[in-house]
Amino acid sequence: MSEKATIRLLPLGAQFTVPQDSALRESLGSFGIEFPCGGEGWCGSCKVRVLEGVLPVTPEDRSTLTEEEIGAGWRLACRAHATGPLTFQAAQWQTPILADFQPMHPSAQLGLGIAIDVGTTTIVAQLLDLRSGEVIGLRSALNPQSAYGADIMSRVAFALHDSRLTTIIRQFIGTMVADLATGRVSELRDVVLVGNTVMHHLFAGLNVEPLSHVPFHPSDLSEQIFAPSDLEWPLLPSTRVRFLRCLGSFVGSDILAGILATGIAETKHLTALIDLGTNGEIVLGNRRRILCASTAAGPAFEGACIRMGMRAATGAISQVFVRNRALECHVIGDTEPRGICGSGLVDAVSAGLELGAILSNGRLQNGDNREYLLRPPVAITQADIRELQLAKAALAAGLRILVNLTGATVGEVEHVYLAGAFGNYVRIASACRIGLLEIPGAKIIPAGNTALRGAKMALLAPGIDSQVSVTHVSLESYPSFQDTFVDCLTFPYT
Numbered sequence: 001m002s003e004k005a006t007i008r009l010l011p012l013g014a015q016f017t018v019p020q021d022s023a024l025r026e027s028l029g030s031f032g033i034e035f036p037c038g039g040e041g042w043c044g045s046c047k048v049r050v051l052e053g054v055l056p057v058t059p060e061d062r063s064t065l066t067e068e069e070i071g072a073g074w075r076l077a078c079r080a081h082a083t084g085p086l087t088f089q090a091a092q093w094q095t096p097i098l099a100d101f102q103p104m105h106p107s108a109q110l111g112l113g114i115a116i117d118v119g120t121t122t123i124v125a126q127l128l129d130l131r132s133g134e135v136i137g138l139r140s141a142l143n144p145q146s147a148y149g150a151d152i153m154s155r156v157a158f159a160l161h162d163s164r165l166t167t168i169i170r171q172f173i174g175t176m177v178a179d180l181a182t183g184r185v186s187e188l189r190d191v192v193l194v195g196n197t198v199m200h201h202l203f204a205g206l207n208v209e210p211l212s213h214v215p216f217h218p219s220d221l222s223e224q225i226f227a228p229s230d231l232e233w234p235l236l237p238s239t240r241v242r243f244l245r246c247l248g249s250f251v252g253s254d255i256l257a258g259i260l261a262t263g264i265a266e267t268k269h270l271t272a273l274i275d276l277g278t279n280g281e282i283v284l285g286n287r288r289r290i291l292c293a294s295t296a297a298g299p300a301f302e303g304a305c306i307r308m309g310m311r312a313a314t315g316a317i318s319q320v321f322v323r324n325r326a327l328e329c330h331v332i333g334d335t336e337p338r339g340i341c342g343s344g345l346v347d348a349v350s351a352g353l354e355l356g357a358i359l360s361n362g363r364l365q366n367g368d369n370r371e372y373l374l375r376p377p378v379a380i381t382q383a384d385i386r387e388l389q390l391a392k393a394a395l396a397a398g399l400r401i402l403v404n405l406t407g408a409t410v411g412e413v414e415h416v417y418l419a420g421a422f423g424n425y426v427r428i429a430s431a432c433r434i435g436l437l438e439i440p441g442a443k444i445i446p447a448g449n450t451a452l453r454g455a456k457m458a459l460l461a462p463g464i465d466s467q468v469s470v471t472h473v474s475l476e477s478y479p480s481f482q483d484t485f486v487d488c489l490t491f492p493y494t
Contacts, residue, residue: 005083045310058080098420112189114191122143194257201218225240227241254454255273256465259470261453265468271284275418276342280301291473295398297392301346302422305387307380310340318332329344340380353434392436420450428446
């Protein structure tokens with residue numbers, strides 16, 4: 001029997017054991033420590049400080065960390081091995097995980113069902129009484145695949161040479177399902193999963209290679225149906241497991257579920273659904289016609305590509321206000337700031353524009369300064385502002401193109417639903433101020449977890465998802481997209 005090493009994480013207060021000399025990456029990932037570069041050791045985002053025990057300095061530590069950091073005990077968690085008992089100082093991630101408790105219409109079915117939103121960052125599962133539509137159980141957790149990359153493209157790159165991500169996600173969700181159904185497995189009839197195209201492919205074991213390069217044509221967009229034995233889940237053979245169909249290259253079944261949840265396919269008014277997660281997805285339409293598209297907008301809104309960017313977790317600046325011509329910052333967890341998340345970034349640029357510190361072309365007003373200090377030590381750089389410009393321009397241009405394809409004008413869009421965590425927490429006034437949303441704020445509605453709500457609707461009314469017809473639009477194929485994109489780069493003057 002191999003020896004075990006005890007690992008303690010502070011300030012979480014968590015403790016676990018691992019085999020001696022084993023890599024810590026997978027274990028630490030389950031506690032929210034992310035590895036944006038997929039564990040390659042070059043981004044430095046996963047550093048932890050050794051308080052007790054010894055972690056040898058690796059070549060990656062020396063190339064990524066400063067000598068002062070190494071001397072103070074900092075190491076890259078992705079390269080660490082448990083050589084003995086260890087106590088780490090780890091940042092405590094408190095990720096806002098959106099569930100959904102809106103009342104659902106009852107169905108004629110008997111038994112139980114489980115709806116699951118398989119997000120890139122988080123996974124949420126709800127157990128429902130199919131007859132009443134009542135939620136009777138909830139489980140949520142960080143996606144364990146985060147140990148192999150925080151964003152979908154990092155995971156695609158990993159999956160090209162390793163099939164482990166399929167096994168990991170199946171086993172993890174299988175445990176969540178078994179936990180929810182404890183003592184009532186015989187009553188479980190149906191499990192419905194939704195997620196983006198990469199999550200769909202990885203769960204189903206489909207080839208992700210086509211998603212790694214232009215033109216990003218998926219292997220298979222169709223609904224994937226499994227028997228529990230296919231997934232090695234401890235359920236009755238009669239239980240059906242379905243991962244709903246995707247709509248396009250990077251428009252997944254989570255967006256299909258969002259269309260169901262917001263009722264776009266039933267309204268006569270032109271309505272939009274925007275989901276800004278690890279990618280940016282846009283839906284526009286009504287009961288006559290629905291268009292969808294994806295844009296390379298998400299990473300900046302989740303803090304990726306930003307020098308001090310991070311997820312919405314403890315230590316992140318999540319809101320920035322202007323009071324008496326000065327900045328005030330709200331930090332998640334009411335602690336010292338250590339970074340900025342997407343909603344804070346949008347606020348910060350909006351505030352900078354209001355104060356004249358940032359010009360409409362995105363330049364810092366004082367050209368000698370290469371950063372804009374928010375609350376020490378957190379600042380945004382000229383490059384960070386540029387990343388936000390690129391992201392917001394991609395989304396705004398995408399919505400303009402879809403509106404033009406319907407033959408309407410932006411002013412004719414009746415409602416815009418913002419889905420997901422970012423849409424739930426971003427300040428609408430700031431999003432409009434920077435030109436991210438070119439729609440009057442009164443028409444914009446934070447919609448919560450529409451993916452989970454739509455998955456429950458598909459669970460309670462089987463076949464409802466197949467009745468929705470959606471046309472996928474490849475924005476890059478339209479000659480006017482580049483000109484529109486460039487036009488959307490600047491920030492509004494007023």
